[in-house]
Amino acid sequence: ARRHYVEPVVQHDLGSMEYACSHCGALHWLREKLSDSPKRSPRFRMCCKLGEVCIPLLQRPPEFLHRLFTSMDPQAKEFRENISQYNSALAFTSVGVSIDDTVNQRGRGPPIFRIHGELKHWSGTLLPREGVAPSYAQLYILDPHTALAYRMQRNENLSHQTMEALQTLLRTVNPYSHIYQHAYEVLRHYPDAQEFSISLRVMPGQDRRRYNLPTADEVAAIVPGDGIQAVDRRDIILSLRGGEARQAGGLQRISDGHAAYAPLHYVLLFPQGQSGWH
Ligand SMILES: [Zn+2]
Structure with a gap:
């Protein structure tokens, strides 16, 4: 009897990813080189367009955080093991995704994190709903002692x-x-704070690629609104309890075009509030 023909398994080896771009230092496989560049001094376009795109290095984090990122002491190790949990506990915004668990039902292999659609970042109201424990940005408005108790x-x-x-x-x-605390102080003094909101808008003149320490005034302007008028869809609306028409359930989706999209959630990567790459 004839056997079914099985294509022999051929190993395809790209070699090591050890060829550095002479402009930006990114590591490549040799096959990624531009076809008109020699093997001995390969040139690459996909990383930095031959040096045209220049991305500044991440700013060194504050000393304590730097130690947690790099040290081998027990405190730093514990931090790195649970870093995403620490980040969520300290973030201003929450992240929502639809997680597809069907890929994990076979019970073997490493767990896979597959999501449907896109990652969404949500901004909540400055005060929690009645009977609900405060979370995210709401914790920055509380006194530190109480906020820490909720986080723990x-x-x-x-x-x-x-x-x-x-x-x-x-x-x-x-x-x-400081911006959230200030917004809270302003809103608190409106006679009927339910009716008012504040827009958090990144200053138009700000150079988003600058990596100096931004001050609160440089990061964002807070613009009073009546909670009804049309606002730039990229603004983040801050209100004490949320205008019903606009914010279903008090949550507002943040546009991924907003410069604060990344720093409001990834607080441990952008501790000084550096703008994201948008
Ligand atoms: Zn490069």
């Missing part, structure tokens, strides 16, 4: 000492912490 209540497995130090750090160096 939700994250009992994390280090109290590390959480407290990170919270103190962000309340000091992160401009959005």
Whole structure:
């Protein structure tokens, strides 16, 4: 009897990814080189368009955070093991995705994180709904002691000492912490605060590629609104409890074109509120 023909398995080896772009230092496989460049001094376009695109290096984080990122001491190791949990506990915005779990049902292999559609970042109201514990940006408006208690209540497995130090750090160096507190102070003094909102808008003149420390005034302007008038769809609307027409359930989706999209969520990567690449 004849056997079914099985295509023999051929190993395809690209070699090592060890060829550095002479402009930006990105590592490549040799096959990625421009066809008209010699093997001995390969040139690459896909990383930086032959040096045309120049991205500044990430700013060095504050000393305490730098130690947590790099040190091998037990506190730093514990931090890195749980870094996404620490980040979520300290973020101003939440992230929502539809997670597709069907790929994980076979019970073997490493877990896969597959999502349907896009990643969405959500901004909530400055005050929680009645009977609901405060979270995200709402925690920056509370006094530090109370905020820390809420953060630890939700994250009992994390280090109290590390959480407290990170919270103190962000309340000091992160401009959005001051912006949210200021917005709260302004809204609180409207006679009927339910009716009012404030827009958080990145200053148009700001050079988004600049990596100096931004101050709160440089990062964003807060623009009073009546909660009804049309606003730029890229603005982030801050209100005490949320205008019903616009914010279903008090949550507003943040445009991924907003310069604060990345720093409001990834607070440990952008501790000083540096604008994202948009
Ligand atoms: Zn390059």
